Amino acid sequence: MFNMPSPMEMGVSTLLFLWVLFVSLLLTRKTYYIWVRRGMAHNVAVYYNRKIIHILAGGVVAVIVPFIFKSYLPILALVTVLAVGNYLPHQLKRLHHWYQVEENMYEVHFIIMWGAVMGLGFLLDNLIIAVLPILFMSVGDGVTGFVRNILFSRRTKSWWGNLAMACFCIPAGLALYGLAGALAGALASIVEKFEFGPIDDNITVPLIGFLILYSATSTFPLIY
Numbered sequence: 001m002f003n004m005p006s007p008m009e010m011g012v013s014t015l016l017f018l019w020v021l022f023v024s025l026l027l028t029r030k031t032y033y034i035w036v037r038r039g040m041a042h043n044v045a046v047y048y049n050r051k052i053i054h055i056l057a058g059g060v061v062a063v064i065v066p067f068i069f070k071s072y073l074p075i076l077a078l079v080t081v082l083a084v085g086n087y088l089p090h091q092l093k094r095l096h097h098w099y100q101v102e103e104n105m106y107e108v109h110f111i112i113m114w115g116a117v118m119g120l121g122f123l124l125d126n127l128i129i130a131v132l133p134i135l136f137m138s139v140g141d142g143v144t145g146f147v148r149n150i151l152f153s154r155r156t157k158s159w160w161g162n163l164a165m166a167c168f169c170i171p172a173g174l175a176l177y178g179l180a181g182a183l184a185g186a187l188a189s190i191v192e193k194f195e196f197g198p199i200d201d202n203i204t205v206p207l208i209g210f211l212i213l214y215s216a217t218s219t220f221p222l223i224y
């Protein structure tokens with residue numbers, strides 16, 4: 001898990017870091033101003049951008065990790081820099097206004113949970129058990145956000161969004177982890193509807209997904 005990374009791993013992690021910076025600092029900044037100039041409300045553009053980052057940064061990087069990385073160290077470094085880089089604008093009152101909001105730091109939760117769940121995958125030597133919950137959080141919740149934004153033009157919780165999320169998470173779970181994956185996808189799609197104070201869906205979705213997969217792997221290994 002903490003073995004020294006190879007030169008290839010270091011090179012790919014650098015490329016992934018640059019990709020995340022491109023998506024969050026350049027691409028979504030561009031989409032924000034295009035949408036706002038066309039009359040889209042600020043909060044709607046921001047919410048779309050947050051989901052674009054979910055999918056193109058969180059989701060794409062998660063899919064690449066199992067094919068390249070044997071060491072968790074470059075992933076840990078990447079996550080640490082990104083978490084601090086997203087936390088500081090809140091503390092300094094200099095938000096990246098095209099995707100950050102004053103009301104919460106959920107994007108920081110996203111990064112930390114991404115790194116924590118991926119770390120558990122390395123620890124257990126089973127990256128699929130980590131990648132799948134991360135995809136629930138990034139792609140599944142991203143789809144949810146797009147649907148809700150189209151329907152309501154604001155951040156809200158609606159079962160229509162959860163249905164859209166389930167349409168991704170259940171087939172993805174079934175394909176990658178069998179019945180256990182489908183069950184994890186279904187439960188993650190339901191739990192996304194609920195938030196508990198500072199504990200938002202960026203925490204509950206990957207956590208529930210991971211716990212279901214881990215429990216099934218440990219207790220019922222033949223169902224996946």
